[in-house]
Amino acid sequence: MxxxxxxxxxxxxxxxxxxxxxxxxxxxxxxxxxxxxxxxxxxxxxxxxxxxxxxxxxxxxxxxxxxxxxxxxxxxxxxxxxxxxxxxxxxxxxxxxxxxxxxxxxxxxxxxxxxxxxxxxxxxxxxxxxxxxxxxxxxxxxxxxxxxxxxxxxxxxxxxxxxxxxxxxxxxxxxxxxxxxxxxxxxxxxxxxxxxxxxxxxxxxxxxxxxxxxxxxxxxxxxxxxxxxxxxxxxxxxxxxxxxxxxGEHLPAPDLDERIAVTKKHLDFSVKWKGEKLGILEMRRHYTNYFRGMPNFKPFRTEMVTAESYDHVCSILDQVGEVYADYQF
The missing domain is CATH 3.20.20.70 (Aldolase class I)
Structure with missing residues (x-):
């Protein structure tokens, strides 16, 4: 111990x-x-x-x-x-x-x-x-x-x-x-x-x-x-x-639904703790990392890092879930 x-x-x-x-x-x-x-x-x-x-x-x-x-x-x-x-x-x-x-x-x-x-x-x-x-x-x-x-x-x-x-x-x-x-x-x-x-x-x-x-x-x-x-x-x-x-074995990698859920949880806490404006601003550094390796993700990332409201970011995350529904990590 x-x-x-x-x-x-x-x-x-x-x-x-x-x-x-x-x-x-x-x-x-x-x-x-x-x-x-x-x-x-x-x-x-x-x-x-x-x-x-x-x-x-x-x-x-x-x-x-x-x-x-x-x-x-x-x-x-x-x-x-x-x-x-x-x-x-x-x-x-x-x-x-x-x-x-x-x-x-x-x-x-x-x-x-x-x-x-x-x-x-x-x-x-x-x-x-x-x-x-x-x-x-x-x-x-x-x-x-x-x-x-x-x-x-x-x-x-x-x-x-x-x-x-x-x-x-x-x-x-x-x-x-x-x-x-x-x-x-x-x-x-x-x-x-x-x-x-x-x-x-x-x-x-x-x-x-x-x-x-x-x-x-x-x-x-x-x-x-x-x-x-x-x-x-x-x-x-x-x-x-x-x-x-x-x-000695690997856990399965988190799937897309899990990544989106954790990103939303992180965002939600950030907004509650810092207020919407600062909370959204300081989350921007994290989006690329949560979805690292996904092909053709740049347009979604660009939209997320320029979004100015909590609801807008959540709607983009929902779009990611729909567009990449079949994507396997």
Missing amino acids: VKIGNLELGDFPLLLAPMEDVSDPPFRAVCKENGADLMYTEFISSEGLIRDAAKSVQKLDIFEYERPIGIQIFGNEIESMREAAAIAEAAGPDILDINYGCPVNKVACKGAGAGILLDIDKMVSMTAEIVKSVKIPVTVKTRLGWDENTIRIVEVAERLQDVGIQAISIHARTRKQMYKGTADWSYLNQVKANPRLHIPVFGNGDIDSPEKAAEYRQKYDVDGMMIGRASIGYPWIFDEIKHYFKT
């Missing part, structure tokens, strides 16, 4: 990665229904929380059916992160997660996210202060290092454990790699081989099929996996991986 604090997550939990502009409550809802064991909010700026910025505060929204749920924060100032941690804890999550992995310039080049991998001592000090400031379990998401010359992930995991974190998720790329190249999970073997390390280690990067999940589970000895990009438009991946672990 994998545990974070007193939180029991099963024998090999599958986590939904926190993804900016993706892993909001509507998306988390469909992932939870399809097998995600632990989910995190989008990362939230510590400075935004302290300033009470509307966008940052809205990201604190969590719902009972999502539990266990973690709120993830990022920043480069220790005192700001302490204050933000307290604000996040007050929102009632089960876990507080610290983002030490975001590679984008506007975050990393200001010393936050993956930028802190250039100052491990500060990373450890910041983590220690956050752990002391909250009562809920603190976890960390990070990368291997800034570049191939600064990979100290075995030391980082041990030092963060020693100041109180209760699990670590490692994206097996450097910041320099961004999302390119291949994730090198061999470093996770090294982390797990450290006899002093006893907290759960979750692997992240390139898990895009049940076969790869099974191969990496056996090969790299991690305690669970965090799935990000492969879940966008395909929340079924969590249940598919679990089924493959148990049986």
Whole structure:
């Protein structure tokens, strides 16, 4: 049984990665229904929380059916992160997660996210202060290092454990790699081989099929996996991986009716949570992914991403169901 604090997550939990502009409550809802064991909010700026910025505060929204749920924060100032941690804890999550992995310039080049991998001592000090400031379990998401010359992930995991974190998720790329190249999970073997390390280690990067999940589970000895990009438009991946672990067989791919039903459910929640205008706008990034691979789909996609009302989008989805009624995935 994998545990974070007193939180029991099963024998090999599958986590939904926190993804900016993706892993909001509507998306988390469909992932939870399809097998995600632990989910995190989008990362939230510590400075935004302290300033009470509307966008940052809205990201604190969590719902009972999502539990266990973690709120993830990022920043480069220790005192700001302490204050933000307290604000996040007050929102009632089960876990507080610290983002030490975001590679984008506007975050990393200001010393936050993956930028802190250039100052491990500060990373450890910041983590220690956050752990002391909250009562809920603190976890960390990070990368291997800034570049191939600064990979100290075995030391980082041990030092963060020693100041109180209760699990670590490692994206097996450097910041320099961004999302390119291949994730090198061999470093996770090294982390797990450290006899002093006893907290759960979750692997992240390139898990895009049940076969790869099974191969990496056996090969790299991690305690669970965090799935990000492969879940966008395909929340079924969590249940598919679990089924493959148990049986060695594939679940049937979701058919068109299921894809349309889940898209509508996602859209419905998005509109209820954000209002019709913003809810429709922020769903536009998902349509291509839900219907990936369907031939001659571009006209429908174009119409969906320009539709301005909930009813219009639903009518287009109904048309898709009629036109592609015989299509097999």
